[in-house]
Amino acid sequence: MxxxxxxxxxxxxxxxxxxxxxxxxxxxxxxxxxxxxxxxxxxxxxxxxxxxxxxxxxxxxxxxxxxxxxxxxxxxxHFSQYRAALQTLDALGVLYPAFESRAEIARLVAERDAAAREGAGQWSRDPDGAPLYPGVAKHMPAAERAARIAAGEPHVLRLDLAAALAALGPGAKDLAWEERGAGPAGETGTVAARPELWGDVVVARKDVPASYHLAVVVDDAAQGVTEVVRGRDLFAATSIHRVLQALLGLPAPVYRHHGLxxxxxxxxxxxxxxxxxxxxxxxxxxxxxxxxxxxxxxx
The missing domain is CATH 3.40.50.620 (HUPs)
Structure with a gap:
């Protein structure tokens, strides 16, 4: 090959x-x-x-x-390819719309931070330092979701990580990738994926049918990429990419993360x-x- x-x-x-x-x-x-x-x-x-x-x-x-x-x-x-991937994810029941604005997200994070500080902590952050999604849209009644979407309310689509891992079944715990470079702590060889560090990431916005996470796995598969060579700042994101590849039935390239x-x-x-x-x-x-x-x- x-x-x-x-x-x-x-x-x-x-x-x-x-x-x-x-x-x-x-x-x-x-x-x-x-x-x-x-x-x-x-x-x-x-x-x-x-x-x-x-x-x-x-x-x-x-x-x-x-x-x-x-x-x-x-x-x-290639927007049609990303929409097709979203349809596949939606059919698996692993997507949900979230309607909070950036300002609302910031307010919710501040509230969660205040509550966490009372317990000598801070609301959880992802590997990039951004707060994990603090909203409750995952639990919104289906009828309310449908009505808000029909009304044209701006929203994003988030990956329900718990549902995604459940959809993958027992294989979810074995998700990993072959690392030919090295991670921030020197990780190399077979690296176990840790998607739980990312929470419910955005996979699409109303006006853009894919986030970076979704587009990159669709593009790499479409182009037949066998080895992804990219900066070490994207090492942790590979965990989410492996989840999406598994859900969409896409091949997993090997990865070579280099220094910055x-x-x-x-x-x-x-x-x-x-x-x-x-x-x-x-x-x-x-x-x-x-x-x-x-x-x-x-x-």
């Missing part, structure tokens, strides 16, 4: 050194294995993505000396700050060879 790798940026900003690291590592793995190197444009959030940023992605990657197969997969052209390129203060690079952007580095006279040397300690 031909090994297949992908680099999947979002066109909501300019690429930085962290993106270069991931793209170059994927391309290197493809060369080493005689495999395929694919580019995927993760533009499912059409409100934030811009054609100019997509054009810049192609330009920056070409400047690095990378070549990829065409046509490029663009998420915005950090800024001078030790934080992960962000498009929003323009930190170590490839465009800025090129304007300052840096060469593709310089970029490779800069990421070498991480790669």
């Amino acid at each position: 031909t090994e297949t790798f992908r680099f999947a940026p979002s066109p909501n900003g300019l690429l930085h050194l962290g993106h270069a690291c991931s793209a170059l590592l994927n391309a290197a793995r493809a060369r080493k294995t005689g495999g395929r190197f694919l580019l995927r444009i993760e533009d499912i959030d059409v409100s934030r993505c811009r054609p100019a940023f997509e054009a810049a992605i192609y330009e920056d990657l070409a400047w690095l000396g990378l070549a990829w197969e065409t046509p490029v997969r663009r998420q915005s052209e 390129v950090l800024d001078a203060d030790g934080y992960k690079l962000s498009k929003s700050t323009g930190a170590t952007g490839l465009r800025a580095l090129r304007a300052a006279g840096r060469t593709p060879a310089d970029i490779r040397r800069l990421i070498e300690p991480v790669a």
